[in-house]
Amino acid sequence: MGSPLVLDTNAKAEVQILKQSSGYLSTQTKSDGNSVLITNLQFYPGWKVLVDKKSVPALRVNHAFMAAQIPPGEHQIEFKYSPRSFWLGLFVSTCSILIILGCWLSQKIISHQKNRLLQNLSKNQHIENLTLNHP
Numbered sequence: 001m002g003s004p005l006v007l008d009t010n011a012k013a014e015v016q017i018l019k020q021s022s023g024y025l026s027t028q029t030k031s032d033g034n035s036v037l038i039t040n041l042q043f044y045p046g047w048k049v050l051v052d053k054k055s056v057p058a059l060r061v062n063h064a065f066m067a068a069q070i071p072p073g074e075h076q077i078e079f080k081y082s083p084r085s086f087w088l089g090l091f092v093s094t095c096s097i098l099i100i101l102g103c104w105l106s107q108k109i110i111s112h113q114k115n116r117l118l119q120n121l122s123k124n125q126h127i128e129n130l131t132l133n134h135p
Contacts, residue, residue: 037077048078
């Protein structure tokens with residue numbers, strides 16, 4: 001638990017949604033006192049809240065929704081969903097693809113070298129047969 005919220009119950013506030021998409025919400029707020037911006041975004045680990053590009057704690061309200069404490073004045077508030085599990089999955093997938101490509105490429109190189117060796121052996125065998133058969 002963090003420190004208790006100190007709200008100005010008489011504060012007047014305005015909120016304008018600037019951009020909203022899956023996993024992202026950007027708003028512009030204007031308030032003449034401490035206030036809380038409550039969203040309909042589901043509170044879930046992985047959400048980041050930024051007030052004027054500075055990270056602030058995401059607050060849980062009504063057991064399910066996300067909010068952020070807003071100081072007086074004009075501010076840009078951003079909610080970004082960036083779960084750690086996504087980045088871990090991307091890292092593991094990338095490593096797996098690189099390993100598979102490395103195995104495939106090494107197999108191609110080994111196969112090519114093997115074919116060249118067999119061709120050289122075949123040429124040498126042919127030369128030996130010519131010299132042995134030549135009087």
